[in-house]
Amino acid sequence: xxFLPNLIFAILLFTGxxxxxxxxxxxxxxxxxxxxxxxxxxxxxxxxNMARIALGQSKMxxxxxxxxxxxxxxxxxxxxxxxxxxxxxxxxxxxxxxFSGIGSLYGVLIGTFxxxxxLVFVAVIIFWFxxxxxxxxxxxxxxxxxxxxxxxxxxxxxxxxxxGLFIIMNATDVEFQSTNSGNIISQFFAPMFExxxxxxxxxxxxxxxxxxxxxxxxxxxxSKHLHILLAFPNTYYGSVKPKGYFNNLEAVTNEVKLMMDxxxxxxxxxxxxxxxxxxxxxxxxxxxxxxxxxxxxTCTECGRCTSECPANQTGKKLSPRKIMMDTRDxxxxxxNNIDTNKGVFVPDGKQLLGxxxxxxxLWACTSCNACVEACPISIDPLSIILEMRRxxxxxQSAAPMELNTMMSNIENNxxxxxxxxxxxxxxxxx
Amino acid sequence: MSDVLKxxxxxxxxxxxxxxxxxxxxxxxxxxxDRARKITKAFVRLLNKAKVEFAVLGxxxxxxxxxxxxxxxEFLFQMQAVTNIxxxxxxxxxxxxxxxxxxxxTLKNEYxxxxxxxxxxxxxxxxxxxxxxxxxxxEGGKFKGKRITFHDPCYLGRANDVYEAPRDLIQKLxxxxxxxxxxxxxxxxxxxxxxxxxxxxxxxxxxxxIERTEQAMEVTPEIIATGCPFCNTMMTDGVKxxxxxxxxxxxxxxxxxxxxxx
Numbered sequence: 001x002x003f004l005p006n007l008i009f010a011i012l013l014f015t016g017x018x019x020x021x022x023x024x025x026x027x028x029x030x031x032x033x034x035x036x037x038x039x040x041x042x043x044x045x046x047x048x049n050m051a052r053i054a055l056g057q058s059k060m061x062x063x064x065x066x067x068x069x070x071x072x073x074x075x076x077x078x079x080x081x082x083x084x085x086x087x088x089x090x091x092x093x094x095x096x097x098x099f100s101g102i103g104s105l106y107g108v109l110i111g112t113f114x115x116x117x118x119l120v121f122v123a124v125i126i127f128w129f130x131x132x133x134x135x136x137x138x139x140x141x142x143x144x145x146x147x148x149x150x151x152x153x154x155x156x157x158x159x160x161x162x163x164g165l166f167i168i169m170n171a172t173d174v175e176f177q178s179t180n181s182g183n184i185i186s187q188f189f190a191p192m193f194e195x196x197x198x199x200x201x202x203x204x205x206x207x208x209x210x211x212x213x214x215x216x217x218x219x220x221x222x223s224k225h226l227h228i229l230l231a232f233p234n235t236y237y238g239s240v241k242p243k244g245y246f247n248n249l250e251a252v253t254n255e256v257k258l259m260m261d262x263x264x265x266x267x268x269x270x271x272x273x274x275x276x277x278x279x280x281x282x283x284x285x286x287x288x289x290x291x292x293x294x295x296x297x298t299c300t301e302c303g304r305c306t307s308e309c310p311a312n313q314t315g316k317k318l319s320p321r322k323i324m325m326d327t328r329d330x331x332x333x334x335x336n337n338i339d340t341n342k343g344v345f346v347p348d349g350k351q352l353l354g355x356x357x358x359x360x361x362l363w364a365c366t367s368c369n370a371c372v373e374a375c376p377i378s379i380d381p382l383s384i385i386l387e388m389r390r391x392x393x394x395x396q397s398a399a400p401m402e403l404n405t406m407m408s409n410i411e412n413n414x415x416x417x418x419x420x421x422x423x424x425x426x427x428x429x430x
Numbered sequence: 431m432s433d434v435l436k437x438x439x440x441x442x443x444x445x446x447x448x449x450x451x452x453x454x455x456x457x458x459x460x461x462x463x464d465r466a467r468k469i470t471k472a473f474v475r476l477l478n479k480a481k482v483e484f485a486v487l488g489x490x491x492x493x494x495x496x497x498x499x500x501x502x503x504e505f506l507f508q509m510q511a512v513t514n515i516x517x518x519x520x521x522x523x524x525x526x527x528x529x530x531x532x533x534x535x536t537l538k539n540e541y542x543x544x545x546x547x548x549x550x551x552x553x554x555x556x557x558x559x560x561x562x563x564x565x566x567x568x569e570g571g572k573f574k575g576k577r578i579t580f581h582d583p584c585y586l587g588r589a590n591d592v593y594e595a596p597r598d599l600i601q602k603l604x605x606x607x608x609x610x611x612x613x614x615x616x617x618x619x620x621x622x623x624x625x626x627x628x629x630x631x632x633x634x635x636x637x638x639x640i641e642r643t644e645q646a647m648e649v650t651p652e653i654i655a656t657g658c659p660f661c662n663t664m665m666t667d668g669v670k671x672x673x674x675x676x677x678x679x680x681x682x683x684x685x686x687x688x689x690x691x692x
Contacts, residue, residue, distance in 0.1 A: 243589045253544065
């Protein structure tokens with residue numbers, strides 16, 4: 001019976017991590033549903049982007065208040081996790097504060113954690129106020145009603161509780177308090193527990209803290225919060241080209257070259273039709289590439305993109321954040337479909353286009369790249385919008401009327417307006 | 431206005447066996463739109479004054495395909511691109527300057543992988559290089575102390591990170607360059623990009639160009655400068671709606687040409 005707590009701890013730990021690993025492999029499988037795209041170029045720049053944008057949070061601080069608060073939470077999260085290592089060792093081997101053996105440095109370490117925990121606590125409360133009391137506009141958009149709003153708040157509650165438990169756990173640890181080293185914050189809370197069974201409270205807080213961490217870890221997969229992990233690969237695989245560059249569809253290039261080649265036999269049967277895709281553009285998540293799907297899972301719904309979007313600012317339905325959320329939600333739906341059908345996707349009569357994203361949203365985009373620029377972790381909603389426009393135009397001929405007119409002008413006279421190409425130089429003689 | 435413009439075509443250069451220093455890609459707006467034609471001519475006057483040996487494709491030029499691509503019509507875009515590349519490569523063009531950021535972006539970023547590799551410059555970059563080489567000078571007198579704000583075209587700024595060339599030119603005019611609250615990387619679109627120029631906006635509560643014009647009006651400029659024929663149209667419309675007669679919308683090339691009494 002002596003080893004019962006260790007056993008329980010080990011079971012909890014491995015179940016928690018195992019369940020998380022299972023979900024991560026599902027996530028990876030879902031991302032792999034996307035089309036392949038070559039990201040092997042410019043590795044140096046890619047590493048630099050990851051270091052600067054994800055690790056260094058360079059784009060977060062463009063909005064100073066949210067940016068600085070976010071850095072507090074981010075640094076706190078990373079640093080306090082060193083403490084989790086100690087908790088795991090203690091839990092598995094029945095030790096108590098195993099690292100305290102390192103002497104006075106331990107006090108410095110725990111002191112730092114305590115200060116960070118307090119800062120995170122404050123930052124998270126400010127975040128909560130921004131969402132629920134100040135009601136900052138970008139958190140109030142229509143796509144943020146219901147689950148996304150609750151999700152955002154739940155994450156904040158998790159963090160408040162975890163930080164609180166960490167301080168309580170330290171405040172009620174009589175032995176730790178007696179060393180009077182590293183208890184920078186918890187010393188002020190210790191007197192509150194005098195007269196109670198502090199040993200019991202300490203154990204409860206300790207267990208709840210580690211269980212809370214494991215629950216939070218597993219909550220990630222079901223929430224918008226995956227960015228704490230995916231921001232790193234996402235900034236690595238993000239575009240390294242100028243933002244104005246839209247990819248040239250290779251399948252189209254092959255077709256166009258065939259059409260332009262005077263030596264080609266038009267009646268010859270082409271054997272390698274493999275290069276021609278079954279669909280131009282995207283109507284569902286499987287038509288997007290895997291980086292776009294990774295983008296969707298990475299989005300944490302901060303809404304900086306939407307708040308910078310000129311269409312959204314002027315009351316149009318388009319919200320780049322909603323494009324990302326829709327893509328993710330549909331991808332999750334497709335993934336669940338595969339799970340319930342033993343590894344194969346059974347058509348469910350739904351798709352991203354129409355059932356999630358409407359034509360009206362897609363046609364409101366000015367392709368101005370404000371959303372791409374605004375994203376603090378290199379998500380590109382514009383590429384998805386373009387891919388879906390391609391489907392609408394090339395597969396469904398469903399462009400707005402005026403655009404069809406514009407395109408037939410280009411086809412017929414080489415300009416978007418109905419002017420004769422032979423008049424191109426007339427301006428010279430105005 | 432001034433005397434006759436010298437606008438040689440590539441075909442004429444070819445006939446004399448010479449290569450021009452640079453090809454001026456005029457673009458559809460620059461060729462056909464009444465307002466944009468004035469920008470084209472202002473730029474040509476500057477090229478003439480700086481004695482730049484340039485040529486245009488004239489009737490051999492065709493739409494780059496930008497609005498087709500942004501609408502989603504990749505076929506039409508690539509047809510246009512491949513046709514244009516054939517013409518450009520036949521003339522062995524190496525360097526292109528254009529006054530349209532959409533043409534600039536497409537030629538610079540999307541033509542290379544289709545076989546068209548050129549050094550492409552926006553006209554504000556090109557004018558700046560002419561100044562630096564001492565081939566062109568700017569008289570500031572006319573615009574001295576005038577409040578000018580620069581509207582960043584999306585396809586010049588965010589799309590290609592060109593923010594300073596147009597601003598450097600404006601500052602050379604001894605003008606007072608004032609910045610809107612949304613400028614450079616955060617510049618608000620005029621509403622024309624992504625082929626929106628050619629269609630009505632979706633339902634909303636405001637037009638984008640009105641929003642942008644209002645942002646410009648906040649800094650009370652006498653002139654809104656821009657470097658894109660489509661932005662020019664949108665901002666001109668916005669000004670007509672909100673500040674008729676109080677603000678002028680001008681291309682940076684027009685400012686420089688005006689300052690030089692061209």
